[in-house]
Amino acid sequence: xxxxxxxxxxxxxxxxxxxxxxxxxxxxxxxxxxxxxxxxxxxxxxxxxxxxxxxxxxxxxxxxxxxxxxxxxxxxxxxxxxxxxxxxxxxxxxxxxxxxxxxxxxxxxxxxxx
Amino acid sequence: xxxxxxxxxxxxxxxxxxxxxxxxxxxxxxxxxxxxxxxxxxxxxxxxxxxxxxxxxxxxxxxxxxxxxxxxxxxxxxxxxxxxxxxxxxxxxxxxxxxxxxxxxxxxxxxx
Numbered sequence: 440x441x442x443x444x445x446x447x448x449x450x451x452x453x454x455x456x457x458x459x460x461x462x463x464x465x466x467x468x469x470x471x472x473x474x475x476x477x478x479x480x481x482x483x484x485x486x487x488x489x490x491x492x493x494x495x496x497x498x499x500x501x502x503x504x505x506x507x508x509x510x511x512x513x514x515x516x517x518x519x520x521x522x523x524x525x526x527x528x529x530x531x532x533x534x535x536x537x538x539x540x541x542x543x544x545x546x547x548x549x550x551x552x553x
Numbered sequence: 554x555x556x557x558x559x560x561x562x563x564x565x566x567x568x569x570x571x572x573x574x575x576x577x578x579x580x581x582x583x584x585x586x587x588x589x590x591x592x593x594x595x596x597x598x599x600x601x602x603x604x605x606x607x608x609x610x611x612x613x614x615x616x617x618x619x620x621x622x623x624x625x626x627x628x629x630x631x632x633x634x635x636x637x638x639x640x641x642x643x644x645x646x647x648x649x650x651x652x653x654x655x656x657x658x659x660x661x662x663x664x665x
Contacts, residue, residue: 441595448593473653482559482643482656483596528596540612541586541654543596 442466443531445544453552458516460547462529465510469531469542474503474514477526477546486527487514519551556580559644559657566634567665574629574660576644585627586654588643589613596643602627634664 444463452458460474470491475483489496489503489512496503502515516523526546532539557578566572578585583604588596588611598611602621616638617631627646631638641661645654 443595471652475656480562480658480661482557482645482658485653485655488653530596540598543588545593545595 441545442469443529443542443544445527445529445547447547448545449548449550451550451552452519454521455518458514458519458523458549458551460514460516460527460529460549462512462514462544463510464512464531464542466531466533466542467507467510468533470534471532472503472505472512473530473532473541474501475528475530476523477528483528516549519549521551521553524549524551557644557646557655557657559642559660561660562658563661563663565663565665568633568635570634570664572631572634572662574642574644574662576627576629576657577625578627578646578655578657579625580646580648580655581624582646582648582655583624584647585621586645586647587611587617587619587627587629588645589615590641590643590659600629634662636664638662638664 473488474486477483487501505512526548528546530543532541560575585602587600590596597613599615600619602608643659644657647654
């Protein structure tokens with residue numbers, strides 16, 4: 440059973456418009472959520488995170504929103520740029536048996552069209 | 554800029570060979586992790602370590618083994634590679650539990 444789900448495998452957005460990437464989770468014990476960006480042949484790069492005690496975190500063009508009641512988080516990129524084209528993974532962590540584990544979604548491939 | 558390195562970046566080997574994937578970080582992080590990822594799939598945790606001489610298996614069962622003799626070094630070994638081990642292997646480190654992880658560039662392993 441997948442605890443972190445990214446239901447859209449791909450997304451295309453016009454340059455300058457907003458990109459919205461979504462992520463749903465099932466485990467209410469998750470207390471920290473992260474977004475990573477991954478280019479081909481490279482490892483994931485951390486983008487932005489949010490603690491479960493917050494509902495919004497903003498960093499430049501990137502904003503993450505957390506809706507705990509819906510167990511849903513989203514990443515907004517505005518304005519979108521061609522260099523944002525990559526695969527985006529959401530991840531969640533929870534303390535399990537004394538250790539923190541990270542659970543990743545399957546990723547959403549974002550393509551920003553010039 | 555993350556200072557975490559993996560070698561080799563690409564490896565093609567025959568069945569039955571012993572291989573070691575190297576991972577090193579210069580950030581002094583206590584926590585290190587190995588993930589396995591197949592195309593279009595999520596990252597699966599296969600090993601982690603919270604410090605020297607500490608290693609644990611992750612959620613995804615793996616025939617690989619790891620060691621953590623030095624803080625900066627977390628190699629992964631496959632004693633006898635098989636085609637089912639073909640995948641991308643990603644190493645990561647973090648400086649606090651539950652905090653962000655820094656990833657290496659990955660090793661893409663192909664076993665013929």
